[in-house]
Amino acid sequence: MKLLHSLPPYNFAGQENDFRSAKFVVVPVPYDSTCSFNAGTRDAPHMMIAASRFMEEKKCGGIFTTEELEPCRADAKETMRRITQVVGDVLDAKKVPVVLGGEHTVTYGALKAFHGDDFSILALDAHLDFRDEFEGSPLSHACTLRRASEIAPVTVVGCRSWGAEEAKDAKKKGVRVFGSRFDAKEVAKGLKKNVYVSIDFDALDGFPTGMPEPNGVRYSDAFELLQTVLKTRRLIGLDGTELLPASAGEAYPAAKLVYEILCMVG
Numbered sequence: 001m002k003l004l005h006s007l008p009p010y011n012f013a014g015q016e017n018d019f020r021s022a023k024f025v026v027v028p029v030p031y032d033s034t035c036s037f038n039a040g041t042r043d044a045p046h047m048m049i050a051a052s053r054f055m056e057e058k059k060c061g062g063i064f065t066t067e068e069l070e071p072c073r074a075d076a077k078e079t080m081r082r083i084t085q086v087v088g089d090v091l092d093a094k095k096v097p098v099v100l101g102g103e104h105t106v107t108y109g110a111l112k113a114f115h116g117d118d119f120s121i122l123a124l125d126a127h128l129d130f131r132d133e134f135e136g137s138p139l140s141h142a143c144t145l146r147r148a149s150e151i152a153p154v155t156v157v158g159c160r161s162w163g164a165e166e167a168k169d170a171k172k173k174g175v176r177v178f179g180s181r182f183d184a185k186e187v188a189k190g191l192k193k194n195v196y197v198s199i200d201f202d203a204l205d206g207f208p209t210g211m212p213e214p215n216g217v218r219y220s221d222a223f224e225l226l227q228t229v230l231k232t233r234r235l236i237g238l239d240g241t242e243l244l245p246a247s248a249g250e251a252y253p254a255a256k257l258v259y260e261i262l263c264m265v266g
């Protein structure tokens, strides 16, 4: 019996799941165990996927969506290991991983899969996330860019909130820091040929997130930045984290930005 339906499949951008022809692999990671302010970002991957099914289709490489990754909620290290393993499998298949968090810590798990690669990390984040440990853990959302900088050089854009100590450490480690208003060409200039893009949605203005900060990057400026960067650099991985939507509707702009980036790459 053929069921009557008009809704697209439950996959990112509503695409049919075909791993072989996919250029991108979306990995939903519902993990938010170290959230220190508003918890609940574990619901974001589901809501982003739900929202993304209602976007107008654009010309874009195939997108495969995996099952939600099962985090180990009591063990950040084990959760990172699981993310690294899945992202490693995606890279082995010569596809671009797209990790949907969850809290920003998931970025570290993804980055660890790029061992030995020569690349830059472009992070959009309201916060510096450069503490060596937070609430007793080196694998906290507040330590993400510190851990990331141990893997590859970090440029952070939209940054407008930090502690004095972490700011000193970031400067010492050569992190490039830009605020909510920036020159996209200037940001792009300092990046290597291969770029991993990590978007903590609190970088942007008006997005619902676990740790909201006023006066963020405008959507159009973020779009232009990524367009400028990806015109001359290769996207090797992408993640979107820290979204805290109350409904799929609130997740729509974040899903859209992720999709727009994939469409820029092709």
Ligand SMILES: [Mn+2]
Binding pocket: 104, 125, 126, 127, 129, 141, 144, 200, 242
């Ligand atoms: Mn962050």
